[in-house]
Amino acid sequence: MNLTFLGAAQMVTGSCYLLETRGYKIIIDCGLFQGSKHIKEKNYNEFPFSPKDISLVLLTHAHTDHSGLIPKLYKNGYTGPVYTTNATIELCKIMLPDSGHIQEMEVERKNRKFTRAGLPLLTPIYTSEEAADCLNYFKGVEYREKFELLPGLQVCFQDAGHILGSAMIEVWVTEGEKTLKFVFSGDIGNAPEPYLEQPTCIADSDYLIMESTYGNRLHGNTSDRLNKFRDVINETFAKGGNLVIPSFAIERTQDLLYYLEILHDNKDIPPVDVYIDSPLAVEATKIFRHSFKYFNKETQDSIQRGEDPLNLPRLHFSLTAKDSMAINEIKGKAIIISASGMADAGRIKHHLKHNLWRSEATVLFVGYQAEGTLGRRLLNGDKQVTIHGEEISVKANIENIDGFSAHADQRGLLNWIQCSGTPAEGIILVHGEEEAQSDLAQKIKDQVGIEPLIPSLGETFHWNESGMTRSPKHWSADSNLKAETAEIKPMNDKNEVSSNTLNEALTDLMDKIHKLSEKERQRDNQSDALRNVLEIRELVDNKLRLTNKEK
Ligand SMILES: [Zn+2]
Ligand SMILES: [Zn+2]
Known part of the structure; x- marks a missing residue:
């Protein structure tokens, strides 16, 4: 075998x-x-x-x-x-x-x-x-x-x-x-x-x-993460702000509800309105609600006692764009959980736009933020970000909890x-x-x-x-x-450049030249530069065709 x-x-x-x-x-x-x-x-x-x-x-x-x-x-x-x-x-x-x-x-x-x-x-x-x-x-x-x-x-x-x-x-x-x-x-x-x-x-x-x-x-331990979550919630609410959490829709969002239930049960936090604003997260939470038999004994017992993280007393789901926009009117004391987890797409961007400029608000990251995402820029301490073409100055408190994995x-x-x-x-x-x-x-x-x-x-x-x-x-x-x-193209080696990647890189380059020269109004330079790039592309295309034939 x-x-x-x-x-x-x-x-x-x-x-x-x-x-x-x-x-x-x-x-x-x-x-x-x-x-x-x-x-x-x-x-x-x-x-x-x-x-x-x-x-x-x-x-x-x-x-x-x-x-x-x-x-x-x-x-x-x-x-x-x-x-x-x-x-x-x-x-x-x-x-x-x-x-x-x-x-x-x-x-x-x-x-x-x-x-x-x-x-x-x-x-x-x-x-x-x-x-x-x-x-x-x-x-x-x-x-x-x-x-x-x-x-x-x-x-x-x-x-x-x-x-x-x-x-x-x-x-x-x-x-x-x-x-x-x-x-x-x-x-x-x-x-x-x-x-x-x-x-x-x-x-x-x-x-x-x-x-x-x-x-x-090594991830560190759960109780440290839970304590930090408690502190972030209480500090934000003491200032009267919203807590905005960019979160992956499936599993991480439901995990957050689980931790909120524990904090709530221990009276570590006051009763709080929680908004789940991501259609995917809402659907996933529904699936969790029907998955009782997959849960561990501890979760099953607490659900049977009526302490159900998936049915927190003040949990609100927003499915439609109208529901989502209504959340923008909330000025404080709400927890807003929305996707995407890296804040680079989805409804979370609206919530960031409406809360980042408020000094009483907090944005809490609970997952990995990849290079180049809005999440990473905020974590790096950028004080000015662009969301949907609008410049936003960052006054909110930015927090991060590591090790939710x-x-x-x-x-x-x-x-x-x-x-x-x-x-x-x-x-x-x-x-x-x-x-x-x-x-x-x-x-x-x-x-x-x-x-x-x-x-x-x-x-x-x-x-x-x-x-x-x-x-x-x-x-x-x-x-x-x-x-x-043998007829089928093997997967790319590290050194092999496919025509797709190349075309993308070249069109990127052409786009950049367009933008640059539009800015500087150098029409002549633009067409010169573009001609050069087109020439390069033709050369590389021919070279690729030859290499493929040799194979
Ligand atoms: Zn996995
Ligand atoms: Zn995997």
């Missing part, structure tokens, strides 16, 4: 593994590549396999870095099932169409540029409608049920404690007399997490294929490896940056006595009677598959 690492190899996003056994091809997760332009470019590449030949798909959880390319599989000819937990299906019903919508918007924006530059137009990876259609093929399973999906292939989904419905998948592969047990960890939860069980301890595995996102970090930290990952008492024979690290992986690998070697393997993107591991071997950058050792995929 072969296992090929088609994503999340020495990087965090794009989880996708191809398992080949007895002529069957199984995909475990099929996620979007996220992050820099260069990484996102991979989403537009052809799959290095034919989706028509895939027998079935297993999905660990709903996050789009694991699920976000599944609609593309169907668009490219896959017609089989996706097995995942019922709660994951519910979350995918809102997340995948939303992801399709984002793809459409992104392509529309790029095409505006491409049209101006006279370049061929792009089509979205998939549309919102295509994403909604493929959900009909999803088949729901429950945790802890072991079943046979194909001859020689048994699976069992176990609770990963990461987000609602998240699973680790145990996969037993039998070839001849020999059975090997693989565990695909998906993302591993950061126990104790609101609502969720601890990540399941799994015994008797041959190989763990495990995430390593925070392999070199749904991922286990280094300690959590090491615990998970050892908690069953019978560590696996081999550990394969995925879903992590190189530094996190090498730190974690060293710790595992020291504490567990196993030297973890770190696959590179596109690498295949082979198993037969005599053991395991590795072959970098071969999609498969199976010569048929090789012949069949």
